Amino acid sequence: MPDVVLQASSVAKAFNGMPALVSAGLTLRAGEVQVLMGQNGAGKSTLIKILAGVQARDGGSIRLDGRPFDARTPLQAQRAGIAVVHQEVQLCPNLSVAENLLAGRLLRRWWGIDWQRTQREAESALARLSLQLDVRRPLGELPVALQQMVAIARALHQRARVLILDEPTSSLDEAETARLLELLRQLRGQGVAILLVTHFLDQAYAVADRFTVLRNGELVGEYPAKLPRMKLVQLMIGRDLSATAATRDAAAPAGKPLLQTHKLGRRNAVQGLGLIVAPGEVLGLAGLLGAGRTEAARLLFGADRADTGTLQVDGRALALHSPRDAIRAGLALCPEERKVDGIVAELSVRENIVLALQARRGVFRMLPRAAQRGLANAFIQRLGIKTADAETPIGVLSGGNQQKAILARWLATGPRLLILDEPTRGIDIAAKQDLMEQVLALCRQGMALVFISSELPEVLRASDRVVVLRERRQVADLDARGLSEERLLHVMAGAAA
């Protein structure tokens, strides 16, 4: 067995009295990819933050090369050889690739920085990852995938022996993902100990040497790469999966359309949207990354203004100037970027949940405190939001629980049409199914749903019809019954429809 580089055991951590980790642990070995799996709130992020020196642990032990390891700051962890690449790239987009790569260790001459040597050094650091880039370009001009690789190159240039990747592929398309996974295999060959956190089973199986599973802040165990998928999922959620699959019972009755658009579009965003959604119907919106799905959702919700085409609700034409107009018409949008467009981190769970309902009521008709609390607690229970109480700042909850709270914000308004944009992104399987089941139950009672997801099986399972976007245009409107994943992919990718 290869050398153990890092070993964590019985790690504990609590926030505001809510235990995030009870006794978590993992073992990383040189030249191996360890994939960390677990549901939302399993404690993956917390464990990584502790390893990265961002947070201090309350208990347990961590050993690096057999010696006790206790980084109090990210810098200490970095110096010890632990590098973390986050989901959102944490570099400076306005600086050049070379500056980002070598920040803090730019090569100097006596009168200043030696840019030529710095650039050569940066190029050679990228060459280690078989990357060729113009290192003088601002980082922000590169696609996210390349930015991520620059972040990895930076970590390796700092002689990191432990590389931790937290959901690195969640904003990458398939080709980019494949490239990243290939890179990981290559680094494994170079003896780096790699910890990968991902929700994508395919990717996990593509690179894993071993799996470590966490559940509710506890280490469930370490398993070999040949562990069957169903078994892995069961270990993660702690129950049998087959009973919980969210499916549509039957095609919803096609009534009068609730929402109808004709050639709706906006310059540089998306064109030619012709959607029809009836009450109780689920319309899937599929497309590759960059196909214009999020842009479409924002147009439907008035977050961006359409400059061509028409939109009708109940047969009446509406000009949506702002989300307020859409909300008044009974629409709701759970946005893709939870942190940017969804949560107000420093406000409490209660305040976050009542926000949209209160906004619709206006400034002066305030929901009484007791009603607010009742509403918040009802949703906390109904959606299973894990929080110490309704007054906890939402920012301290895990991603999946934040997502549920944002869903609660919109369900509280009793929407007639809900637009879910990647509701399951960055969420584990059980929370995902929970969420979808809740939403689909509402559809059975007549709520219309526009569902955007990059996970095709999910789209096919939930939808009555699937509208496909490609290169920022609507290209197809398909019946979801009998539609295979393969055929849908064909249409998305632009093969003959």
Place this chain on the structure above:
Amino acid sequence: MNASVKHAGFVLLALWLLNAALNPGFINMRWQDGHAFGPLIDIVNRAAPLMVVAMGMTLVIAVRGIDISVGAVVAITAAVAAALLPGHGLGVALVGGLGAAALCGLFNGLLVVAGGIQPIIATLILMTAGRGIAQLITDGQILSIDHAGYAFLGSGFLLGLPFAPWLALALAALLGALKHRTALGLFLQAAGANPAAARLAGVNAAGLILAVYITCGLCGGLAGLMISANIQSADANNAGQMLELDAILAVTLGGTSLLGGRFSLRGSMLGALIIQTLTTSIYALGIAPEVTLVVKAAVVFAVSVSQSSVWRRRS
């Protein structure tokens, strides 16, 4: 009540106790002709305009803004009121002064909301131009005010106590009620902490921000009335000089973050009282005038450091 408000209250109490220890006369109160007099009363009275301005500033800061034109608004309001007073009477003077202040706030708000200009730059325009406008109104003179009703605003007494603090208290009650009894508090804090999310949730952030700048202008106007009534003149050059900085300081001393979001009106009022206590007691203790600003700065430094989250985590 949150921790930083408690902290501000504690600092104020400590300053008062220190003053009392160094100068036993500090806690003296006299009752004369049915009016209360004494150093503490004096502090509260003098702090009133700053409290008013600090409350307006708190709202602006809550939505990630800042208004450095309030000192100029004080001067404009005082000039307008003093110019209107002789010919048109008290009512017109008050309404005219406050109307001018509201227009100033509207101007700032439009620059920020519709113009998309950074608040510090947007309000810098009026800060620079405002005193010029005030001087145009007063013709470059210091207009003296001779009107008993107007003077009451700055030096009158109600129930034995000076009138100005009552005004500040009434404003605090009004704003406090708006914050807690309407959804304004929630909306302001949401729009301040995450404008994009607030907009998507249906909060009219632009309208809210505009209203907040107008309110801040009105607070500057009210302070301008109080200040000019107190000195019974409108001095375009010196009225409200540096008031904007004291107000920002009062807001931060009261625990409201300059990054927007959560805000505390009570904290800002305590902050204003702390600043006025310092100013008054430095004079009262006979510290040489050359070093008063240094002493004030040293105390502010100590308070700010003790409030910083970094410092607290360490101790």
